[in-house]
Amino acid sequence: MTIDIRPLRENDLPEADRIFRLAFGTFLGLPDPTTFAAGADLIGTRWRAPASNATFGAFDGETLVGSNYAASWGSFGFFGPLTVRPDFWSKGIAQRLLEPTMDVFARWGVRQSGLFTFPQSPKHLALYQKFDFWPQRLTALMAKPAAAAGKAEGAFDGSRAELLAQARAVTDTVFAGLDVSGEINAVLDQSLGEVVTVRDRDSLAAFAVCHVGPRSEAGPNAVYVKFAAARDDRQFGALLAACEALAVRRGMGVVTAGVNTACHDAYRTMAAQGYRTQFTGVAMQRGNGAGYLGPGAYVLGDWR
Ligand SMILES: CC(C)(COP(=O)(O)OP(=O)(O)OC[C@H]1O[C@@H](n2cnc3c(N)ncnc32)[C@H](O)[C@@H]1OP(=O)(O)O)[C@@H](O)C(=O)NCCC(=O)NCCS
Incomplete structure (x- = not known):
């Protein structure tokens, strides 16, 4: 077996997507593993946003056997979904995929990087620790049935460039250089959902990058908050x-959103608003750095 790591091409996407579902579905013990995350697209959405994502495929000859994705959020980067075809597990392929992932973080100059994983899996924790990522606080994937009482905010009244600049001003107060322009552009360019904004007089006070429904990262019948920040x-x-x-x-x-429990105030507010945890993961960060996670950080996002 000679494994070659190279960027994914468009015609690799169906197999990358199939392996992604098969790998998670197998790990989680689903009766039909390929039904994992049915109706949601986490692979193609990233591949189609190359300005802020790098994709890596592991090939045995011409056969794709695994893939990984790195996302650039300015001074912060994260990776995933990392998946290997189950009949190739425990042969070092994930580690081969992580090597160029670390290189791309260095090239982007991120100050901090992280990932979301399964806290109960010794293999996952050990794998990432080899690359200096250490387990920290739990990340709660929460959901709330949507009720009509929610107050609608007006759409952002300005250009894309103004939205990006004002969103950057909000995230910069959370963590210097944090910039989710790539996520905003992906949602708007690919029609994956909407960017919800809350204004305070003339400036942006909060925003959420929301995926909506099938063929986005949300999947059927859901709004998924991929990232949000509030002042x-x-x-x-x-x-x-x-x-x-x-x-x-x-x-x-339903509205779904991930929140790291290190962001204690945000987590409590979500629980108080009726969000309930559907799945519990853990954040791992490189060098055990805190990054932007902290008690008073009003930030959503699970790094999946
Ligand atoms: C998780 C996953 C990507 C790992 O891929 P992989 O190619 O099997 O992983 P690797 O073989 O490169 O590395 C696993 C390492 O963990 C080590 N390991 C496993 N269990 C361990 C334990 N209990 N303690 C210490 N080390 C352990 C292995 O020995 C191996 O290291 P080594 O090569 O030095 O021996 C793959 O199993 C997968 O696709 N799982 C389903 C999807 C998933 O969970 N993705 C990750 C989500 S965060």
Whole structure:
């Protein structure tokens, strides 16, 4: 077996997507592993946003056997989904995929990087520790049925460039250089969903990058908050209500969002608003750095 690591081409995407579902579905013990994350697209959406994502395929000859994706959020980077075809597990392929992933973080100049994984899996924790990622606080993947009571916020009143600049001003207060322009552009360019905004007089006070429905990362019947940031608790509460209003307007039954429990105030506010945890993961960060996670950080995003 000679494994070659190279970027994915468009015609690799169906097999990369199949392996992604098969690998997670097998690990989680689903009766039909290929039904994992049915209706959601986590692979093609990243591949189609090359300005802020790098893709890596592991090939045995011409046969794709695994893949990984690195995302650039300015001064922060994360990777995943990392998957290897089950009949190739425990042959060092994930480690081969992680080597160029670390190189791309260095090339992008990220100050901090992280990932989301299964806290109960000794293999996963050990694998990432080899690359200096260490387990930290739990990340709760939460959901709330969308109710009509959510207050709709007006659409952002300005150009794409203004939205990106004002969003950057919000994230910069969370962590210097944090910049999710790539996520915003991916959602708008690929029509994956909407960017929900909350204003405070003339400036942006909070925003959420929301995927909506099938063929986005949300999947059927859901709004998935891929990233959100707010300047304070009040604005964060208004943002959650606005995400719910988006779900109602778009006919989606549920709002889903991941929150790291290190962001204690945000986590408590979500619980108080009726969000319930569906799945528990753990954040691992390189060098055990804190990055932007902290008690007063009103930030959503699970790094999946
Ligand atoms: C997780 C996954 C990507 C790992 O891929 P892989 O190619 O099997 O992993 P590798 O063989 O490169 O590395 C595993 C390492 O963990 C080590 N390991 C496994 N269990 C361990 C334990 N209990 N303690 C210490 N080390 C352990 C292995 O020995 C190996 O290291 P080595 O090569 O030095 O021996 C793959 O199993 C997969 O696709 N799983 C389903 C999807 C998934 O969970 N993806 C990751 C989500 S975060």
